[in-house]
Amino acid sequence: MVRWAILAALIVILEVTTRTGMISPALMVSPSEILARLVSIVPTERFGQDAARTLTTILIAFTIGLVLGIPLGVFLWRVPAAGRILEPFIVTGYAMPTLLFYPVLLAVMGLNAGPIILIAASMSLIPIALTTMVALKSIKPILHKLANSVSASPRQYYLKVLFPAATPLIFPGVKLGFIYAVIGTVAMEFILAAQGIGFRAGFYYRELNTADMWAYIAVVIVLSVLVNAVLTRLEKRIRRDML
Amino acid sequence: MSQSPTMRSIGHENDVVFDNIGMTFDTGAGVTRAVENVSGAIPEGKFVSVIGPSGCGKSTLLDMVGGLLKPTQGSVSINGEKVTGPRRDTAMVFQEDSTLHWRTVLDNVAFGLEVKGISKAERYDSARRMIELVGLKGFEDHRPGQLSGGMKQRVAIARALAMEPRVLLMDEPFGALDQQTRQFIGRELLRIWEKTRNRVLFITHDIQEAVYLSDEVWVMSARPSIVKEVVTIDLPRPRPEGTHALPRFRELEDHLWALVKVEAEKTLGPGARLA
Numbered sequence A: 001m002v003r004w005a006i007l008a009a010l011i012v013i014l015e016v017t018t019r020t021g022m023i024s025p026a027l028m029v030s031p032s033e034i035l036a037r038l039v040s041i042v043p044t045e046r047f048g049q050d051a052a053r054t055l056t057t058i059l060i061a062f063t064i065g066l067v068l069g070i071p072l073g074v075f076l077w078r079v080p081a082a083g084r085i086l087e088p089f090i091v092t093g094y095a096m097p098t099l100l101f102y103p104v105l106l107a108v109m110g111l112n113a114g115p116i117i118l119i120a121a122s123m124s125l126i127p128i129a130l131t132t133m134v135a136l137k138s139i140k141p142i143l144h145k146l147a148n149s150v151s152a153s154p155r156q157y158y159l160k161v162l163f164p165a166a167t168p169l170i171f172p173g174v175k176l177g178f179i180y181a182v183i184g185t186v187a188m189e190f191i192l193a194a195q196g197i198g199f200r201a202g203f204y205y206r207e208l209n210t211a212d213m214w215a216y217i218a219v220v221i222v223l224s225v226l227v228n229a230v231l232t233r234l235e236k237r238i239r240r241d242m243l
Numbered sequence B: 001m002s003q004s005p006t007m008r009s010i011g012h013e014n015d016v017v018f019d020n021i022g023m024t025f026d027t028g029a030g031v032t033r034a035v036e037n038v039s040g041a042i043p044e045g046k047f048v049s050v051i052g053p054s055g056c057g058k059s060t061l062l063d064m065v066g067g068l069l070k071p072t073q074g075s076v077s078i079n080g081e082k083v084t085g086p087r088r089d090t091a092m093v094f095q096e097d098s099t100l101h102w103r104t105v106l107d108n109v110a111f112g113l114e115v116k117g118i119s120k121a122e123r124y125d126s127a128r129r130m131i132e133l134v135g136l137k138g139f140e141d142h143r144p145g146q147l148s149g150g151m152k153q154r155v156a157i158a159r160a161l162a163m164e165p166r167v168l169l170m171d172e173p174f175g176a177l178d179q180q181t182r183q184f185i186g187r188e189l190l191r192i193w194e195k196t197r198n199r200v201l202f203i204t205h206d207i208q209e210a211v212y213l214s215d216e217v218w219v220m221s222a223r224p225s226i227v228k229e230v231v232t233i234d235l236p237r238p239r240p241e242g243t244h245a246l247p248r249f250r251e252l253e254d255h256l257w258a259l260v261k262v263e264a265e266k267t268l269g270p271g272a273r274l275a
């Protein structure tokens, strides 16, 4: 309720400030104009292709992050020595702007979705791996003892004890991983790409076409809000079922 | 009324047999001789309690029987087979809360059977019976978060009982409970055990509890621990509520107190109380 009120207030303020010229039209156009632009952009075939490209890139990057990040987290937990050795590298990877490698990857792989997927996936992977490791570490030793005492097989141990116990703790990392996949994808597209929502926003930015640039930015915002809402709902469900 | 453990005839085939078992922990920080030269047996159908000062190696002993720890000396055998790891015919109850918080009471109690690969219908059937036995009927669909400490321990006991173990190992299962609850659950446990009559190794620091429940009480010495004395509890079974007031009960209790006090003073200094 309060959130919607804040949002409405924000839109009204933007509308007023842009219309009265308090914010220069070169920086930002009014929400009503963005909406008008969206109405004409969204139905086009080109928008469909851009959106499809961006969404598939995000999903592929996130899937890679998940499929590699969770086993990596498990490995870092299972082999504490590896965890100790690798952790500084991973944390550095976390802190470093990976996008610096983008030009190199473009040169090697060419101007396609490959370099973007690679960067977005590596950004997505890190929080997932780190939270998986931390979550597994924080499981009470008694649960290991219990699993052992009932002669659980390794498979049963993971599926019936470890993952259910760790899931509520891993989930925030997974959520962060998804957000990083979105950021990575859109940012790389913005810098240089042949297609995609981020690419269009960057294209119009360089064309000084503020209205269309904001229309595409609005698409990214709406997309992020939607995804976040879905993930938050999923997280609540998991927590309710598991805690 | 008491015998030295080494003097006893050791090892009927169906017993849980300790053959000069010992455990030394070698950590970076130093070497701890937790258990040393324990020999003895839990005869078929007997309830054995172990008491001794805190840190003397009671949990270590139990974990070795459960196959969770490999003894550094000697061995344990059950039904004539050497224990090399967790066995399907033993079940354990731990001092800490070991319920799986994301599972319902029913699925917690069925957990051991589920791991054994028992079908859903069958394991739920046993689980429901055990839930009733431990007095948790009506709580099948609750999650541990909604239960008190005593109820969670009853879930853990029901889980162990549902596995129909031939050897039941309990490590201070009522340790975290208040006096009233532990007496109540103790009576319940005994009532259930009268029916199953499996071999029980029960660790406690409560002497009254040990006397009330057991056929034998093993008194462990301070570290490095040996079983210093085996006290046979010759109180008739079944043991109704008034058992605590019997003169024989008091006698056994006093005798155990005297034994334990000596050990507690060794670890903690004179005047110390049993931890």
Ligand SMILES: Nc1ncnc2c1ncn2[C@@H]1O[C@H](COP(=O)(O)OP(=O)(O)O)[C@@H](O)[C@H]1O
Binding pocket: B025, B026, B027, B032, B033, B034, B053, B054, B055, B056, B057, B058, B059, B060, B061
């Ligand atoms: N995994 C371990 N590594 C090192 N020392 C241990 C370990 N487990 C227990 N100990 C030590 O062995 C001794 C006996 O412990 P424990 O069996 O837990 O005692 P109790 O159950 O009688 O209180 C203690 O001194 C404890 O510190």
Ligand SMILES: [Mg+2]
Binding pocket: B058, B059, B060, B171
């Ligand atoms: Mg202990």
